[in-house]
Amino acid sequence: MSFSIDRYKEESRRLDTSGVAWDDIQKYPLSKGDLFCLHYMMDIENHTSLYLSHLLVTRACMNPILTAFLSCWVYEELWHGENLGKFLKCYGVEFDTDERVAQIRAGLGFQNTMSIFTTMVGSWLLEDFAAIYLSVGAINELSTTTGYAALARKCHHPVLEDLLGRIQKDERRHFAFYYNSAKQWLDGNRRAQKLDRFILDKTWVVVGKGVKNQEEVDALGLYLFDDAPGAEALQGIDEKIGRLPGLEGIRLMTKALDEARANAAKVPGWGYRLIEQEAWAVGAKKLPAGALFGHHVEVESSDEVGVAG
Numbered sequence: 001m002s003f004s005i006d007r008y009k010e011e012s013r014r015l016d017t018s019g020v021a022w023d024d025i026q027k028y029p030l031s032k033g034d035l036f037c038l039h040y041m042m043d044i045e046n047h048t049s050l051y052l053s054h055l056l057v058t059r060a061c062m063n064p065i066l067t068a069f070l071s072c073w074v075y076e077e078l079w080h081g082e083n084l085g086k087f088l089k090c091y092g093v094e095f096d097t098d099e100r101v102a103q104i105r106a107g108l109g110f111q112n113t114m115s116i117f118t119t120m121v122g123s124w125l126l127e128d129f130a131a132i133y134l135s136v137g138a139i140n141e142l143s144t145t146t147g148y149a150a151l152a153r154k155c156h157h158p159v160l161e162d163l164l165g166r167i168q169k170d171e172r173r174h175f176a177f178y179y180n181s182a183k184q185w186l187d188g189n190r191r192a193q194k195l196d197r198f199i200l201d202k203t204w205v206v207v208g209k210g211v212k213n214q215e216e217v218d219a220l221g222l223y224l225f226d227d228a229p230g231a232e233a234l235q236g237i238d239e240k241i242g243r244l245p246g247l248e249g250i251r252l253m254t255k256a257l258d259e260a261r262a263n264a265a266k267v268p269g270w271g272y273r274l275i276e277q278e279a280w281a282v283g284a285k286k287l288p289a290g291a292l293f294g295h296h297v298e299v300e301s302s303d304e305v306g307v308a309g
């Protein structure tokens with residue numbers, strides 16, 4: 001897997017949606033779980049430009065190759081969010097994108113500012129900060145594309161499968177950049193390897209955590225990956241990341257799934273109650289009873305149930 005920044009700059013463009021059968025979207029039903037994932041994914045894609053504000057203050061961004069990549073990357077991510085939103089609207093979910101984005105940002109609060117500050121300070125104190133940032137980028141892009149693949153596998157919706165396939169092509173390119181760059185930084189650099197391993201083990205969180213709460217993160221993880229092909233896909237991510245120098249045998253995604261399962265074992269309906277009760281799904285197409293999940297979902301009293309986003 002190679003990556004050329006010059007080629008990427010030349011070829012980067014907004015997602016090509018020519019030929020996507022937008023008019024056919026309503027012909028195929030989606031489960032509430034599919035809709036929950038789409039909402040989550042759209043929100044996180046739309047959050048990328050704010051995530052960028054955390055990166056641009058770091059020492060890593062003194063590197064012009066990195067800033068060239070980020071300039072193209074953030075534009076591509078914008079169009080992932082835009083097109084997931086368009087898909088949802090075509091399906092019949094009514095919302096105002098700007099309002100939705102503003103609402104999510106308003107909920108970030110002081111913690112977001114503190115996070116920017118600590119990332120900035122940390123990056124200037126730690127010479128090998130770039131190793132952490134690049135490794136996290138690789139994990140996030142690989143888990144994102146794996147999430148899209150899992151949703152495409154589950155949704156049985158040809159138009160969504162088509163759209164997600166197109167987005168995945170971008171995500172795989174993003175992954176290739178981060179992975180190759182992380183490898184270069186870590187190769188032969190024992191100090192960077194130790195730091196990277198330590199920080200990932202102690203602080204890494206699943207894509208979207210922070211914007212979404214733990215139960216929302218777990219809901220997505222359980223819906224997409226709590227079956228044999230899903231668990232195998234997560235194992236594949238850990239194995240791939242474990243091939244970076246110093247990260248042999250690291251467990252990130254498989255650990256996150258274990259934790260989601262443990263949370264679900266403690267609280268009846270954990271995760272699935274959010275999917276079942278999600279406000280956005282109410283106005284969407286009604287599916288036949290029992291078509292949503294393959295198992296019974298227990299929902300506790302409604303005032304204890306959070307709503308995604």
Ligand SMILES: [Fe+2]
Nearest residue numbers: 045077080171
């Ligand atoms: Fe994306």
Ligand SMILES: [Fe+2]
Nearest residue numbers: 141170171174
């Ligand atoms: Fe991406």
